[in-house]
Amino acid sequence: MTPVVFIHGLWLHSSSWQPWSDLFAARGFDPVAPGWPGESASVAEARSNPSAVAGLGIDDVTSHYAKIIADLPAEPVIIGHSFGGLITQKLLGMGLGRAGVAIDPAQIKGVKPLPFAQLRSGFPVLGNPANKRRAVSLTAAQFRYGFGNAIDAAESDALFNRWTIPSPGRPLFEAAFANFTKDSPAAVDTANASRGPLLLISGQRDHTVPDVVTRAAYKLYGDSTAVTDLKQFPDRGHSLTIDPGWRAVADATLDWLARQGITR
Incomplete structure (x- = not known):
């Protein structure tokens, strides 16, 4: 069986991948969804101990998953x-992983569009420089606005109550200033021709990572002969x-993996 490593982003607990893990296991894969370094085992525990993840940066999380x-x-x-x-792309660029799927990925170094919706979504963290050293919760x-704008308000509130946890502010600062930082942790080896295939997936009503940001990342892979595909969901x-x-989204991911010859 092929292992599958699920990596969540800011403000969602690793257990939010459970439906995906169940589906992939039923299809013959061996899924795991480890949390970020220091992340508590449950949503309730993570909410009660935000300092456990305060100060974590992109390199910390990447090294954690590489191990x-x-x-x-x-x-x-x-x-x-x-x-x-973003971390999926970094790991794949490092030569780790048989294939990678990056869903609404945070902007990597070299991506230049910065839409207003993205700025507004990041403001709860970026609006206070002290948040670089803190764990921050969303209201x-x-x-x-950042996650649930394409679903009804009641469903958004239900997801917020079920899955959200405090998350470190530092990765947002690192990504926001990546193009002005020589050795930015948000840099990805987009020219690596020997890496596994990569699928970028974009939600076209996404406020946190607008479609134009994912499309800009896709274009950065133009110099690599490795497989790079883009799937957009209106x-x-x-x-x-x-x-x-x-x-x-999960079925589209499984279909794409099958086209790469990865079925279990």
């Missing part, structure tokens, strides 16, 4: 959402991995 991958019995498929999608209204927002339409 997990090194201990697996076989080369895994890596699937990440939001900052997990239900902030989650509604009328989907940043909650596309956890909202009622998650299955369509």
Whole structure:
């Protein structure tokens, strides 16, 4: 069986991948969804102990998952959402992983578009420089704008109550200033021709990672001969991995993996 490593992004607990894990296991894969370094085992515990993840940066999280991958019995498929999608790209560029799927991935170095919706989504963190050293929680209204804008308000609130946790502010600062930082941790080896195939997935109503940002990342892979594909979902927002339409995204991921010859 091919291992699958699921990597969540900011403000969602690792257990939010459970429906995906169940689906992939039923299809013959061996899924795992480890949390970020220091992340508590449950949503309730994570909410009660935000300092456990305060100050974590992109390199910390990337190294954490690289070690997990090194201990697996076989080369895994890596699937990440939001900052997990950025980390997926970093790991794949490092030569780790049989294939990668980056869903609404946070912007990597070299991506230049910075839409207003993205700025507004990041403001709860970026609006205070001290948040670089803190763990920050979203309010239900902030989650509604950044994640749940493409679903109804009641469903957004339900997802907020079920899955959200405090997350470190530092990755947002690192990504926001990546193009002005020489050795930015948000840099990805987009020219690596020997890496596994990569699928970028975009929700075209996403406020946190607007479609134009994912398309800009896709273009950065133009110099690599490795497989790089883009799949866009109209009328989907940043909650596309956890909202009622998650299955369509998961099925598209499985179909793409099958086209790469990875079926179990």
